[in-house]
Amino acid sequence: MREGSSPLIRREDYTAPAYWIRSVDLSFDLDPAKTLVVNRMQVERNPAAAPGQPLRLDGENLNLTRVLVDGESVSFRVEHQQLVLENLPEAPFTLEVRTTCAPEKNTQLSGLYTSGGGFFTQCEAEGFRRITYFLDRPDVMATFSVTLRADATKYPVLLSNGNLVEQGRLEGGRHYAKWVDPHPKPSYLFALVAANLVCREQKIRARSGREHLLQVYVRAGDLDKTEHAMNSLIAAVAWDEARFGLSLDLDRFMIVAVSDFNMGAMENKGLNIFNTKYVLANPATATDADYAGIESVVGHEYFHNWTGNRITCRDWFQLSLKEGLTVFRDQEFSQDLAQSPSARAVKRIEDVRTLRQHQFPEDAGPMAHPVRPDSYVEINNFYTATVYDKGAEVVRMMQTLVGREGFARGMTLYVQRHDGQAVTCDDFAQAIADANPGSALATHLDAFKRWYGQAGTPRVSARGHYNADARTYTLDLSQHGLPSPGQPSKQPWVIPVAMGLIGPRGEHLPLQLVGEDAPVGTERVLVLHEERQRYEFVGLDAPPVPSLLRGFSAPVLLEDGLSDAELLHLLTHDADAFNRWEAGQRLALNRLLGAIRGGQALHLDAPFVEAMRTVLRHPTLDPAFKELVLTLPSEGYLAEQLEEVDPQRIHTVREAARLQLAQALHHDWEWAFEAHQVRGGYSPDPVSSGRRALANLALAYLCLGASVTRDPVWPGRTYQRFKDATNMTDRLGALSALVNSHAELAAPALERFHAMFRDEALVIDKWFALQASASENDGRVFARCRALLSHPDFSLRNPNRARSLITALCFMNPAAFHRTDAAGYVFWADRVLELDAINPQLAARVARAMDRWKQLAEPYRSAAREAIARVAARAELSNDVREIVTRALAD
Numbered sequence: 001m002r003e004g005s006s007p008l009i010r011r012e013d014y015t016a017p018a019y020w021i022r023s024v025d026l027s028f029d030l031d032p033a034k035t036l037v038v039n040r041m042q043v044e045r046n047p048a049a050a051p052g053q054p055l056r057l058d059g060e061n062l063n064l065t066r067v068l069v070d071g072e073s074v075s076f077r078v079e080h081q082q083l084v085l086e087n088l089p090e091a092p093f094t095l096e097v098r099t100t101c102a103p104e105k106n107t108q109l110s111g112l113y114t115s116g117g118g119f120f121t122q123c124e125a126e127g128f129r130r131i132t133y134f135l136d137r138p139d140v141m142a143t144f145s146v147t148l149r150a151d152a153t154k155y156p157v158l159l160s161n162g163n164l165v166e167q168g169r170l171e172g173g174r175h176y177a178k179w180v181d182p183h184p185k186p187s188y189l190f191a192l193v194a195a196n197l198v199c200r201e202q203k204i205r206a207r208s209g210r211e212h213l214l215q216v217y218v219r220a221g222d223l224d225k226t227e228h229a230m231n232s233l234i235a236a237v238a239w240d241e242a243r244f245g246l247s248l249d250l251d252r253f254m255i256v257a258v259s260d261f262n263m264g265a266m267e268n269k270g271l272n273i274f275n276t277k278y279v280l281a282n283p284a285t286a287t288d289a290d291y292a293g294i295e296s297v298v299g300h301e302y303f304h305n306w307t308g309n310r311i312t313c314r315d316w317f318q319l320s321l322k323e324g325l326t327v328f329r330d331q332e333f334s335q336d337l338a339q340s341p342s343a344r345a346v347k348r349i350e351d352v353r354t355l356r357q358h359q360f361p362e363d364a365g366p367m368a369h370p371v372r373p374d375s376y377v378e379i380n381n382f383y384t385a386t387v388y389d390k391g392a393e394v395v396r397m398m399q400t401l402v403g404r405e406g407f408a409r410g411m412t413l414y415v416q417r418h419d420g421q422a423v424t425c426d427d428f429a430q431a432i433a434d435a436n437p438g439s440a441l442a443t444h445l446d447a448f449k450r451w452y453g454q455a456g457t458p459r460v461s462a463r464g465h466y467n468a469d470a471r472t473y474t475l476d477l478s479q480h481g482l483p484s485p486g487q488p489s490k491q492p493w494v495i496p497v498a499m500g501l502i503g504p505r506g507e508h509l510p511l512q513l514v515g516e517d518a519p520v521g522t523e524r525v526l527v528l529h530e531e532r533q534r535y536e537f538v539g540l541d542a543p544p545v546p547s548l549l550r551g552f553s554a555p556v557l558l559e560d561g562l563s564d565a566e567l568l569h570l571l572t573h574d575a576d577a578f579n580r581w582e583a584g585q586r587l588a589l590n591r592l593l594g595a596i597r598g599g600q601a602l603h604l605d606a607p608f609v610e611a612m613r614t615v616l617r618h619p620t621l622d623p624a625f626k627e628l629v630l631t632l633p634s635e636g637y638l639a640e641q642l643e644e645v646d647p648q649r650i651h652t653v654r655e656a657a658r659l660q661l662a663q664a665l666h667h668d669w670e671w672a673f674e675a676h677q678v679r680g681g682y683s684p685d686p687v688s689s690g691r692r693a694l695a696n697l698a699l700a701y702l703c704l705g706a707s708v709t710r711d712p713v714w715p716g717r718t719y720q721r722f723k724d725a726t727n728m729t730d731r732l733g734a735l736s737a738l739v740n741s742h743a744e745l746a747a748p749a750l751e752r753f754h755a756m757f758r759d760e761a762l763v764i765d766k767w768f769a770l771q772a773s774a775s776e777n778d779g780r781v782f783a784r785c786r787a788l789l790s791h792p793d794f795s796l797r798n799p800n801r802a803r804s805l806i807t808a809l810c811f812m813n814p815a816a817f818h819r820t821d822a823a824g825y826v827f828w829a830d831r832v833l834e835l836d837a838i839n840p841q842l843a844a845r846v847a848r849a850m851d852r853w854k855q856l857a858e859p860y861r862s863a864a865r866e867a868i869a870r871v872a873a874r875a876e877l878s879n880d881v882r883e884i885v886t887r888a889l890a891d
């Protein structure tokens with residue numbers, strides 16, 4: 001924990017550094033209790049900076065033992081943890097700093113720490129200063145050479161960035177390795193690993209003809225779980241060459257899995273360090289979703305090699321420059337691998353669902369911030385859904401405005417202009433626009449960039465009017481934004497609205513605007529850039545149904561006033577799979593929200609049920625798509641649609657809807673379950689995973705139905721399937737069906753599952769998460785969560801394990817968490833405080849479970865405020881948590 005309270009850092013205060021560090025030579029004598037770091041830097045004044053400034057090197061929790069300038073001792077002082085040197089030579093000089101640190105005491109998992117008996121590092125954003133004194137900011141780029149010394153038996157593998165240039169034995173059973181990274185990089189991309197690991201490796205030849213060695217390092221027992229990560233890496237290398245002409249610039253590219261990790265993975269140059277969750281998979285332990293997660297995270301980190309590492313951020317306010325762009329790239333990668341139009345649409349729907357579930361609430365709450373924030377207290381709090389996922393949507397809109405080829409041209413120009421530099425979001429947008437003169441992006445660039453500066457989700461409304469005499473259809477679009485913290489009013493955004501018009505027989509109508517000579521296709525992108533704009537379509541013989549915001553072409557809230565009949569028309573006929581899904585969700589939302597708001601019992605009407613049946617039985621729609629349509633909007637998403645939120649009411653209504661779908665479609669679910677069995681060996685491809693997803697959904701509904709009829713057949717069959725399953729997707733699907741229908745067989749199944757997988761940490765995480773996110777039933781789920789805190793396998797020190805229980809309860813299970821007796825909030829506050837003493841970054845993430853407390857109805861609201869105030873009142877709170885709770889309590 002840092003002392004004192006940290007100041008607000010502002011984007012407008014950016015200044016270039018007073019000195020540059022051009023190269024650095026690091027040597028580590030690794031010891032868990034006391035590691036010695038000798039750091040020799042080549043330093044020179046920055047002629048562009050104001051003269052006479054001291055050199056201030058960042059440091060945190062270091063023991064400083066020696067400072068030499070050109071080999072001579074000099075006077076220095078340590079001020080606010082910074083090492084301050086004055087009266088330095090005018091000419092370039094060598095600065096040597098010796099420090100020690102204690103990796104085994106580092107429970108924050110930032111800097112150099114131990115995990116499972118090995119050494120690992122995590123330096124983004126500001127962890128390098130916990131290893132040695134440095135200009136720990138991304139615009140200072142240096143070449144690194146690194147020597148590691150450690151016990152040869154305990155740490156046989158010694159890795160760092162770049163190329164291995166030397167290794168050998170030392171006295172006393174120790175050994176060493178020397179690594180040189182020829183590419184200048186900021187300190188946040190530094191990494192080292194010293195551990196007892198094994199690796200899967202593969203040589204590949206790139207299109208350029210260059211050979212590369214790819215390696216995936218894991219603990220000895222995990223080698224059989226590395227094939228998918230390796231295949232994903234090979235696919236990522238090929239994809240970036242094919243789609244963007246970007247090839248691997250290193251002889252060796254390594255991935256290392258570690259089980260204690262705060263985030264998903266980290267793109268350290270040539271030495272990516274991954275949470276085991278995003279590396280390890282075999283059919284017995286990992287689900288289809290895990291396989292998909294690995295593919296996208298392996299891709300993501302690899303793609304950072306260009307978008308992040310070769311071209312990095314000038315300062316941390318530009319974080320979305322690398323993260324938004326790289327999320328966009330990993331989304332495109334997975335879509336391109338999915339191939340079929342339907343599988344691409346499924347991926348897009350999943351991405352939008354994530355955006356709406358996480359980013360929209362963030363943008364409406366106390367942590368709302370622009371994609372390029374203006375200020376922060378703790379940068380770790382800004383690795384957010386807004387910077388990542390909304391940032392990716394901003395890049396996607398650029399692609400929509402300039403076209404796929406135009407965007408690839410823009411990327412090429414961006415790399416040409418900025419390779420080797422630390423740049424800003426403006427630089428990126430400028431490059432894409434400059435490569436596409438005359439495009440809508442170039443024309444509206446300044447206004448478009450408001451996406452980077454304005455927080456909050458824009459609201460778009462659309463109204464159409466058909467004129468039978470003139471055979472015209474007038475579409476009025478308007479937009480507005482609500483105030484967000486520090487931004488009372490908004491200017492119009494540039495919003496690409498992909499759209500089509502659907503005729504009475506489901507035909508896609510040719511689109512001709514008044515003044516145009518002829519229709520231009522059946523789909524086009526309208527660019528809404530003013531507060532309101534009118535579009536007049538001509539040559540229409542009947543009133544069309546508008547299909548707007550196809551593929552979710554902009555991250556906005558659309559209010560189009562469509563009737564149920566019109567939504568049913570879209571659900572049946574829309575050629576855009578995203579809008580087809582959206583129409584089904586809207587039909588469900590209308591019914592659920594009506595019952596929630598009106599306080600009356602939910603009754604699903606026959607037309608809705610028939611529409612769902614038609615989708616389920618549809619002869620040509622893909623199973624993966626059907627599964628998405630037949631999954632009701634989540635409780636969290638429902639809450640976001642309401643002015644005042646009663647989580648228990650939402651739960652009651654949604655559970656009633658699930659039960660009615662279970663009963664009304666009973667025979668259809670039986671059919672769906674039988675018809676979507678996957679035989680043969682396991683493969684995580686979109687077709688088989690879609691079939692498994694639909695079969696699992698069917699099973700969940702069948703068990704739910706049986707919970708009312710008390711018919712033991714389906715629970716029995718489900719238990720059997722649970723036992724006999726040959727892959728984790730089916731096994732967990734069956735277990736989840738039992739648990740979520742409160743079947744008597746759930747308890748023995750859970751016990752058996754635990755016994756089967758007691759040595760598989762990632763599977764035990766699933767075991768905790770499944771129980772913590774189970775459908776609440778008279779407080780039993782919450783009681784179980786409390787009991788699980790003292791389960792021998794539970795620990796707050798391992799982030800995955802802590803999240804498996806706490807995140808699952810506090811974020812994913814509103815009905816178990818929001819209790820009228822406030823016990824959920826007490827649980828939350830206790831965990832935040834406990835975690836804060838161990839790992840502030842993780843504590844701050846958990847703290848955000850209360851972001852939307854002001855939306856809650858009483859008595860939840862007052863109880864929530866009290867719990868947040870209790871956390872805020874703690875004197876020795878980290879900056880991380882303090883920033884979150886302070887913002888939550890602000891008006």
Ligand code: PHE
Pocket residue numbers: 122124125262263264265266267300301304323383
């Ligand atoms: N830069 C990492 C990624 O998104 C995320 C990360 C941030 C990991 C901070 C660790 C610490 O790829």
Ligand code: ZN
Pocket residue numbers: 300304322323326
């Ligand atoms: Zn990233």
